[in-house]
Amino acid sequence: MLIPPTLQYKSSDFVVSQPNWRPPNNFQFAVPAGCKDWRIFLLKGQRDSLTTQDAARFGEDYVKRCRERGMQIGAPNAVELIDPPPADKSPDYQSRLKMREAASAGCQFVLFISSDFSTIHKHIKLEERLSRVITQDLKLKTVTSFMQKSQMLALDNIIYKTNLKLGGMNYGLSLKNAIPNYNPFPPNRLIIGITINQAPEVPNIHFNGERLPPPSVVGFCTNMANFPTEYIGDFIYQDTKKEDLILSTVEMWDKILDRFMGLLDSEGNKIAGEPKRPIPNEVILYRQGIKEGCYGACLTEEIPLLKAYLDQKRKGVRITYINVQKDHSVRLMPTVFNAAEKATLQNIGSGTVVDDQITHPRFKEFFLNSHITLQGTARTPRYTVLYDDKKLTMNELEIITYALAYNFQIVNSPVSIPAPLYVANRYAERGVDLYTSKQSDEMATSNQKIRVTIPQMNEDLTYCNTPLGKMRVNA
Secondary structure, eight states: OOOOEEESSSEEEOOSSSHHHHHHOOOOOBBBBBSSSEEEEEEOOOTTOHHHHHHHHHHHHHHHHHHHEEEEEEEEEEEEEEEOTTTTTOHHHHHHHHHHEEEEOOOOOOOEETTTTTHHHHHHHHHHHHHHHEEEEEHHHHHHHHHHHOOOHHHHHHHHHHHHHHOBBOOOOOOOTTSOOOOOOOOOOOEEEEEEEEEEOOBOOOOTSSBOOOOOEEEEESSSSSTTTEEEEEEEEOOSSTTTOOHHHHHHHHHHHHHTTTTTTTTTTTTTTOSSSSSSSSSEEEEEEEGGGHHHHIIIIIIIHHHHHHHHSSTOEEEEEEEEEOOOOOOOOOSOOOOOHHHHHHHHHHTTEESSSSSEEEEEEEEEOOOOOOOEEEEEEEEEEEESSSOOOHHHHHHHHHHHTTTOOSSOOOOOSHHHHHHHHHHHHHHHHHHHHHHTTOOHHHHHHHHHHHHHHHHHHOTTTTTTGGSOTOO
16 A cells, blocks of 8 residues: 655645545645636526525635635625526627626636536636636535535635636645655656547538548646646647547647746746746656557657657656556455445555556556545556656656645545546546537637637637646636
């Protein structure tokens, strides 16, 4: 069993003793965010009884808790009920119009309280990108439940997201309790998660009448922000010629290194001058989406392309490339268990690792169960090291991977895979959502409607070239 990491809050360290933990009383975020201008928009259905006065009272509790966690935030500049759209307009019309008005007035953040049956979430996120106003969408039942029961843990979960979205970091990560005098997260080590999703078929018509195929969406998340354990990400659209392989290596890594080295201003524009920090000399890459039959192509195409790119930037960058699989047939179970117990006690525990006997005959490989299994049999991810010229030991690989599962920052428990890869999946999903929302966007201008090629969508829909690129907007 592996030992959990230490979580570093603003003024105290917290040693995790069990995989579902409660932070220390009165803790404050390691890096509290702030916001000067924000609003609450109430979007309710005909049968919903929550009023703007109720929303305002919730806002008071929300602000109080944000301040207790160290955030610099005042009362909302407005609490508004969103009217139903005109009969000839789409359901998202009124909400997006309000967002544009707020953006023009200098608003930085909108907290939506939406009907449980609202269908406009994806279009709100499209408008978030277009208007560059950060949004958080709460279900009305979540707010109602809090107001009835005053569940402060539920409110904390909401605020965890808010702090990340506004550019903060909830806690840092250390392994000093597990391996004294060992720092797995030095400032010159870049750790990244990458995954690929396929966008669905939608009517994507070029202005010349040609029907364009849907793109692949590469989601990535890495420690390119201000601290070695602070992770932000983005996505990039690419051609679907080889849907399992990354074809957009140069474009993606240019974005990553510009951000990592501090060569982007607050608006996401490239700036001249010396970098604030050098190119990393180590890269640990967690990759999801490669089937075993594609290992050969990955070793002869994707990895050499990455090595060649990094060699142009800095000679001797060491790469550790790990493929992560969850959709395999191997299941790990305790040899003895009580069938009457709940699933969490019948399954293997968080931190269980196996690295011999059932592993790959050619590559270094391990199975690591980092999460808590709430029902059914645990699906333990398999980690296959396809390339490693850093020559990390198996113990280092396992303890780093396990520690990263504790860095999701939104829930007080580890996730099933390293947080950078987990968040990369969410960015890939966001890229798909923005692509499909764009195709049905009734509020798009004539010029926006014809910008449907991959380079145009990368310019219009990704985050790196906007102020949103410096924070984890999809938290």
